[in-house]
Amino acid sequence: MAIKQLSIFVENKAGKIVEVTELLAKNNIDLRALSIADTQDYGILRTIVDDTEKAKSVLEENGSVYKVTEVIGVEIPDVPGGMSKVMRILSDNGVNIEYVYAFISRSKEFAYVVMRVRDNEKAEKILTDNGINLVDENEISDI
Amino acid sequence: MERYFNKDIETASRETMQALQNERLAATVKRVYDNVEYYRNKMDDLGLTPDDIKTTDDLKKLPFLSKDDLRDAYPFGLLATDMKNCVRIQSTSGTTGRRVVAFYTQNDIDLWDECCARALTAAGADANDVVQVSYGYGLFTGGMGLNGGSHKVGCLTLPMSSGNTDRQIQFMTDLGATVLCCTPSYASYLGECVEEKGVKDQLKLKAGIFGAEAWTEEMRRDIEKKLGLKAFDIYGLTEISGPGVAFECSEQTGMHINEDHFIAEIINPETGEVLPEGEKGELVFTSISKEAFPLLRYRTRDICVLSRKKCSCGRTLIKMAKPMGRSDDMLIVKGVNVFPSQIEMVLLNKGLTSNYQIVVDRVGSSDKLEVLVEMTPEIFSDTVNAISEKEQEIIEALKSVLGIYAKVRIVEPKSIVRSEGKAVRVIDKRHLY
Ligand SMILES: [Zn+2]
Numbered sequence: 001m002a003i004k005q006l007s008i009f010v011e012n013k014a015g016k017i018v019e020v021t022e023l024l025a026k027n028n029i030d031l032r033a034l035s036i037a038d039t040q041d042y043g044i045l046r047t048i049v050d051d052t053e054k055a056k057s058v059l060e061e062n063g064s065v066y067k068v069t070e071v072i073g074v075e076i077p078d079v080p081g082g083m084s085k086v087m088r089i090l091s092d093n094g095v096n097i098e099y100v101y102a103f104i105s106r107s108k109e110f111a112y113v114v115m116r117v118r119d120n121e122k123a124e125k126i127l128t129d130n131g132i133n134l135v136d137e138n139e140i141s142d143i
Numbered sequence: 144m145e146r147y148f149n150k151d152i153e154t155a156s157r158e159t160m161q162a163l164q165n166e167r168l169a170a171t172v173k174r175v176y177d178n179v180e181y182y183r184n185k186m187d188d189l190g191l192t193p194d195d196i197k198t199t200d201d202l203k204k205l206p207f208l209s210k211d212d213l214r215d216a217y218p219f220g221l222l223a224t225d226m227k228n229c230v231r232i233q234s235t236s237g238t239t240g241r242r243v244v245a246f247y248t249q250n251d252i253d254l255w256d257e258c259c260a261r262a263l264t265a266a267g268a269d270a271n272d273v274v275q276v277s278y279g280y281g282l283f284t285g286g287m288g289l290n291g292g293s294h295k296v297g298c299l300t301l302p303m304s305s306g307n308t309d310r311q312i313q314f315m316t317d318l319g320a321t322v323l324c325c326t327p328s329y330a331s332y333l334g335e336c337v338e339e340k341g342v343k344d345q346l347k348l349k350a351g352i353f354g355a356e357a358w359t360e361e362m363r364r365d366i367e368k369k370l371g372l373k374a375f376d377i378y379g380l381t382e383i384s385g386p387g388v389a390f391e392c393s394e395q396t397g398m399h400i401n402e403d404h405f406i407a408e409i410i411n412p413e414t415g416e417v418l419p420e421g422e423k424g425e426l427v428f429t430s431i432s433k434e435a436f437p438l439l440r441y442r443t444r445d446i447c448v449l450s451r452k453k454c455s456c457g458r459t460l461i462k463m464a465k466p467m468g469r470s471d472d473m474l475i476v477k478g479v480n481v482f483p484s485q486i487e488m489v490l491l492n493k494g495l496t497s498n499y500q501i502v503v504d505r506v507g508s509s510d511k512l513e514v515l516v517e518m519t520p521e522i523f524s525d526t527v528n529a530i531s532e533k534e535q536e537i538i539e540a541l542k543s544v545l546g547i548y549a550k551v552r553i554v555e556p557k558s559i560v561r562s563e564g565k566a567v568r569v570i571d572k573r574h575l576y
Contacts, residue, residue, distance in 0.1 A: 009518045011555050044527060067520070
């Protein structure tokens with residue numbers, strides 16, 4: 001079920017993030033989800049794209065430093081409290097979330113959350129057991 | 144089987160070498176006294192005549208010559224022969240102030256070429272080899288020196304000069320270069336490009352001669368791995384002749400000094416006192432065969448150690464350790480001596496690239512040291528915490544080596560400017576105001 005996410009190293013300088021997103025766009029790679037973790041000096045651009053393999057070779061070519069990380073995607077009803085419900089379940093079951101970011105789909109009434117945890121399988125089982133829908137890579141690509 | 148370019152000299156007994164040095168030193172001193180007003184005045188001031196200098200033991204009676212003295216004598220002040228006997232000049236890459244111009248007669252060029260030929264032979268080259276010279280040509284001695292040495296050995300010489308990396312790699316593969324000569328930072332860069340292009344299996348390189356810059360053992364291993372060759376160090380300076388003043392042999396534990404042309408001393412840089420073999424101090428050279436531009440007791444500002452320990456290669460020439468730092472490169476930050484080579488060693492040990500830049504600035508009345516280093520896949524992680532931990536490790540390692548805090552800033556790969564000749568390692572903003 002895990003989703004492949006690209007984490008790309010960027011310097012925290014004006015225009016650096018745009019450079020990377022433009023590079024991907026120029027190669028017809030569509031960004032499905034995007035978040036940035038940054039410090040004063042640098043940032044980590046985390047993104048889920050429609051074609052991870054192609055994005056990898058584009059980044060490789062560009063000389064970027066990146067990593068592919070497996071994250072989990074969760075479908076949440078786009079209503080107040082939807083997100084906290086999921087967080088509560090994980091927290092009650094002792095799963096630590098390293099980072100999380102959400103994005104909203106255009107057409108459906110769902111929001112999606114991308115999470116990075118230490119143990120994907122364990123978190124996936126807990127969520128499924130609690131009636132939470134997971135999304136896989138194909139579904140994300142179809143959003 | 145070890146090969147020598149000039150076996151008689153390179154394996155001469157101590158007595159033979161000593162006799163040769165004494166004879167050449169006495170002759171050189173007499174000649175500069177007669178021909179160069181500068182030396183004559185200095186010696187007269189000290190009450191010395193050429194007759195006072197008969198052996199290398201008498202060398203310590205003579206005054207030192209500094210880089211500033213050379214600049215003051217620019218351009219003709221130290222020329223020891225008639226201009227009509229000179230055939231070439233070379234010059235230092237001085238970034239500030241006046242340059243140093245060194246003159247050469249045809250004999251001077253020949254002896255310099257032979258020094259480089261000895262270095263190439265020690266690295267395993269013979270007439271069957273294809274030598275790619277990717278040092279800059281021109282006023283800089285790197286290209287001209289190795290070019291001449293390669294001719295003397297009879298190698299096919301590719302006078303590439305520096306730059307145009309794609310062409311370098313194309314010639315390297317198409318013409319089957321077996322020996323590469325360039326700066327270590329450029330070798331490292333070529334290695335990365337070879338890896339990127341995936342052409343390592345098309346290379347025929349077996350040896351590399353890398354000098355004109357400070358580099359570390361870690362950098363040597365890195366270059367050897369990337370280019371699939373054995374990397375040899377070479378030492379030289381324009382003032383004395385150029386590359387080949389000293390060269391490394393197969394043992395890779397220091398460089399044999401071409402003692403038949405250059406006498407080395409180690410002195411205490413503060414007091415000028417000559418130190419015994421094995422002690423660390425500033426390297427001083429006296430050139431005893433040169434016609435146009437012989438220098439007596441030239442202070443190189445390189446800090447190193449000399450050793451007469453028997454070498455497995457069979458050469459009896461004295462060895463100098465890789466300079467531990469150059470007082471030109473040495474930075475004084477918060478009152479502490481910092482050598483870029485120390486920083487480089489820490490970075491390589493931590494899995495970072497050898498491409499780095501040191502920025503020193505003064506904020507208020509306090510010095511700030513910052514080290515810029517390029518991100519590598521090895522230390523990248525997708526959480527800020529994990530990267531910060533690595534950064535912290537580097538900061539601590541630097542602190543234990545340097546004794547002071549240095550901020551570490553990780554930047555994007557290939558974002559630190561590489562000149563294709565010498566790397567810009569230090570930016571000292573304190574001089575701007
Ligand atoms: Zn040796």
